[in-house]
Amino acid sequence: MSVRLLGKYSYALALSLWLVASFIIGQSLASLIIFHLPINANETVVTTILAALGYVLALLFAIIGPALLNRRITPRSVLGIDRLPSWSDIGLGITALLPYFVLSAVILYLGMEVFTIIDPDVGQDIPFKNLNLRIEYLVAFVTLVIMAPLAEELLFRGYYLGKLGKKIGRWLAVFVSALLFGFMHLIAPTESGIVLQWGAAADTFALGVTVGILRALTKSIWAGVILHAIKNGIAYYFLFINPSPPTGM
Template sequence: MRFKRGQSVTTATSENTAAKLVPWRPWVAVIFVLGMYYFSQLVGGLLISIYPLLQHWTRRQTVTWLNDSVYAQFAYILVAELVVIASIYWFLRLYKRGWSTIGLLRPRAKDIAYGLGAVVPYYVLYLLTVTVISKLVPGLDVNQEQQIGFSNIQGTVPLVLTFISLVILPPLTEEILVRGFLYTSLKKALPLIWAAVVTSLIFAAAHLPEGGAAGPLYIAAIDTFVLSLVLIYLREKTGSLWASITLHAVKNGVAFFALFIFHMS
């Protein structure tokens, strides 16, 4: 059976299609994703550190600006995300492949509808999972604070930049990198369920450091693992990343409004 460029892939044929569309080995994709995770942060940090140097600031002034400035955080996230997107584009071009190979097709209304329709099931599944794990692991801190890099946001422009940094950029980049590039690569060699689990474990592990000085943020890892499984289901159901991007954006949007609009802890 032949598939045209950009055509949706059904669950029944996704494994065979992945093997045909993805010429690189899955382990190459895993190394690439892990490398991009750290490399993009390094580039982002190096580039935004140029501004304090040009201002001839002291070390203390520089650290304060990097930690507390909305503009610094926005610039860092924007640069890091652009590095990831550019690197994936370069990788795909190296193998003479396009964005459609990893599920980035033209958005359709039904993709958005699927994403919105998955919001409630995701939250229900997450709450059930946390309830069960809390019974099994009584010491789990479900109230541990996540370090997101933004606090005490005041003014329209800072609020808009924070919204873009948390609700727009991460869903786009993370879905392209994880549910798009990584998952598509892994299911070439693994059964769908194991490709989904491995992808979700890697995604969850990336959120463990967000506990900051308080230690690994296990509740965020549980959250993102469950979220990733739902996002992968949407990826398989629609053959596109846009349903996943929609759900991811709504989830982050709920957190944004709770923290910065309604000031809920």
């Protein structure tokens, strides 16, 4: 292996570890801050504040931290935010919903029927449970459908894929970023211990591939943000608005 190639993969590994560390540090600091403040609010509102603060701190560590050390700001073009969203981004995001569903279904089928590592009874753990008040439904919607897609696309398809693509090529970067995105949704700490959410990881890998391709083709994160928001919006509907499976099926 040449020194140049070794340097590329070393950079990819270091960037991946930095992104994971930034996310963990951001969430940990947010938890410390929230639970040491005299906030008098219900669990759903606190969860939303925690998620928002965690995303902000993760973005600060991942993007602004290296900029302060290197005294070099990451260009908006690398982050995929050098222009505003357009109607074509909305159209592409909606159109890409079908390829994402197909890819996710294929991967989930292989995971359940061929490799037998996915348990269909183990779903993705989410921080919102037992919603009752309108404000709780609203803040859960804002967190899952607006804030999470925007923050995750900026981190993974903006900063991470943009930086990685300049070193190892955009298409390999799409695949690697999707792998890391899936890995970040694999491990879930619960009250009974650590749970491996293989189904959630497979689905988010499929989403990562789809939005990564959109990022590579459009040189922007906005089409991916639209697709991610629609996907989370559908999940929100079936989790909180109409959670009961249809009868007669």
